[in-house]
Amino acid sequence: MKIVALVKQTFDSEAKIALEGGKINRQGISLIMNPYDEYAVEEALKLKEKHGGEVTVVTVGPDEATEAVRQALAMGADQSILVNPGTEDIDEYTTAKILAKAVSGLEYDLIIGGFRAIDDGSAQVAGRVAEILNLPVVNMVTKLEVDGGKAIATSDIEGGSAVMEVPLPAVITAQKGLNEPRYPSMKGIMQAKKKPLKKIGLSDLGLDASQVAAKVKVLSYSLPPARAAGKIIPGEPAEAAAALAKALREEAKII
Amino acid sequence: MAKGILVFAEQRDGKIKKVTYELLSASKKIANQLGEEVSAVLVGKGVSALANGLGEYGADKVYVIENDALENYTTDAYTNVVADLVKQNEPTAFLLGCSITGRDLAAQVAQRLDTGLLTDCINVAVENGQIVFTRPIYAGKAIITATIPEARPVMATIRPNVLPVDEPQAGKSAEVINVSANVGSIRTTVKDVIRQVSARPELTEADVIVSGGRGMKGPENFKLLEDLADVLGAAVGASRAAVDAGWVPQSIQVGQTGKTVSPNLYLAAGISGAIQHLAGMSSSKIIVAVNKDAEANIFKSADYGVVGDLFEVLPVLTQEIKKLKA
Numbered sequence: 001m002k003i004v005a006l007v008k009q010t011f012d013s014e015a016k017i018a019l020e021g022g023k024i025n026r027q028g029i030s031l032i033m034n035p036y037d038e039y040a041v042e043e044a045l046k047l048k049e050k051h052g053g054e055v056t057v058v059t060v061g062p063d064e065a066t067e068a069v070r071q072a073l074a075m076g077a078d079q080s081i082l083v084n085p086g087t088e089d090i091d092e093y094t095t096a097k098i099l100a101k102a103v104s105g106l107e108y109d110l111i112i113g114g115f116r117a118i119d120d121g122s123a124q125v126a127g128r129v130a131e132i133l134n135l136p137v138v139n140m141v142t143k144l145e146v147d148g149g150k151a152i153a154t155s156d157i158e159g160g161s162a163v164m165e166v167p168l169p170a171v172i173t174a175q176k177g178l179n180e181p182r183y184p185s186m187k188g189i190m191q192a193k194k195k196p197l198k199k200i201g202l203s204d205l206g207l208d209a210s211q212v213a214a215k216v217k218v219l220s221y222s223l224p225p226a227r228a229a230g231k232i233i234p235g236e237p238a239e240a241a242a243a244l245a246k247a248l249r250e251e252a253k254i255i
Numbered sequence: 256m257a258k259g260i261l262v263f264a265e266q267r268d269g270k271i272k273k274v275t276y277e278l279l280s281a282s283k284k285i286a287n288q289l290g291e292e293v294s295a296v297l298v299g300k301g302v303s304a305l306a307n308g309l310g311e312y313g314a315d316k317v318y319v320i321e322n323d324a325l326e327n328y329t330t331d332a333y334t335n336v337v338a339d340l341v342k343q344n345e346p347t348a349f350l351l352g353c354s355i356t357g358r359d360l361a362a363q364v365a366q367r368l369d370t371g372l373l374t375d376c377i378n379v380a381v382e383n384g385q386i387v388f389t390r391p392i393y394a395g396k397a398i399i400t401a402t403i404p405e406a407r408p409v410m411a412t413i414r415p416n417v418l419p420v421d422e423p424q425a426g427k428s429a430e431v432i433n434v435s436a437n438v439g440s441i442r443t444t445v446k447d448v449i450r451q452v453s454a455r456p457e458l459t460e461a462d463v464i465v466s467g468g469r470g471m472k473g474p475e476n477f478k479l480l481e482d483l484a485d486v487l488g489a490a491v492g493a494s495r496a497a498v499d500a501g502w503v504p505q506s507i508q509v510g511q512t513g514k515t516v517s518p519n520l521y522l523a524a525g526i527s528g529a530i531q532h533l534a535g536m537s538s539s540k541i542i543v544a545v546n547k548d549a550e551a552n553i554f555k556s557a558d559y560g561v562v563g564d565l566f567e568v569l570p571v572l573t574q575e576i577k578k579l580k581a
Contacts, residue, residue: 215371
């Protein structure tokens, strides 16, 4: 079984965000593999262990995103492709067009990615890739089984979950709960250094910048207004609880 | 020639979701500024009775697409019929709620129409003739304003429970247009649907949320929060610590790897206030924290704090609110 895992490098979830010259300051931020993509890589590896085959990791990003790719290789992925778009001015359309083009040159039975990235949180790249490649997509999957040319996926829906059957090849996006991603072993880290890591640019895919130009234009970045600390209600627990109920009723007028 | 604001009228089980009214109210405002009209598209099986009510909330036209195959949401069928409608009508903008369904559908339609999509927006306005959206990034740690200058339609999903709903105009009807649509081939088969049966509001639409964290000490103690939720008509949420401990399902997690919520009142019990939790709830209007650790980070963001044992505070709070509401 041939599986393609789509990954993205993001800021660490504990990172504090600051602005520099009207943009997000990237200096000193520790970078990680998007946690939802870790679930995707883990699921790809579990499927490979069960059914045999290989896992190819594909990412779009600057050269420093090599770190995230290396992590996936150290976890057990077989090979990887990093496409550097050569510009920071990209959006989900750009990324999806590049990923789809890169993936279309590979053999695959399944494409799996995180359902969203924790940085821009837009949850649309994998769906766009499915649309471009004319593949069915099941998003927010918490359980996945593959059997005889089809996948059975349990996914989050409004107010519950649904069990969906979908023919392969298909695109699946991982939701938290799908699995517990493994940590790379020391042996895995050593082996990863020898695994293929192909770094390419747009022209290597036969794309030019105008074909993938961003549709979205960001006008401004800002930080949210800090919430001011409010009041601590004094007293013994019972007394404070009663005062709190009263304050919510009479002062905040919210209950 | 692109014209009009089109809204995806999301319904479930024969009921229009509140975010649809929020979208219509916001669309009315931007449409007035652009001198355009507001339309809605309503998709499903046996949903046409819902069309007229949308007029009261600001829709000038409602396109109704009914088909047995549209009873349950499937990405393929909904994408096919909605993308076709958008292609035929060429609206300036197409807006959806940032629900699970809206997010899924929006990505597919945007790509099929080769356009841009801004997801999970918290505001929309007209500036210099362009529709400008505000959206949080890094789970709310930063905010951007952005636009889609050339591609049409401009597409966005709007976070539920953030934009206000204008008072409906009783008796105002919309022109209802039945559209026969080609559902196309549906590649996914829905084998089973498991609904979480709950009398409580959905987390992302709730006006009041009571959440528990590590300080709840075990799954059995969430009963205290449920009792409080019952008197407040609230939804129950949880922090990552409580979910990772296996006490409560992941579906109620609030935070960077869970749901983003903005209720009128958010009560955090036994939650320390890690940055990833704050990211999911700091746009709540009033935040209340109950924690026995006076140094807990959550107090820095709370409008009201009680430093004390939640096992003593919560039962009394439930009783006191019950009395006030009686």
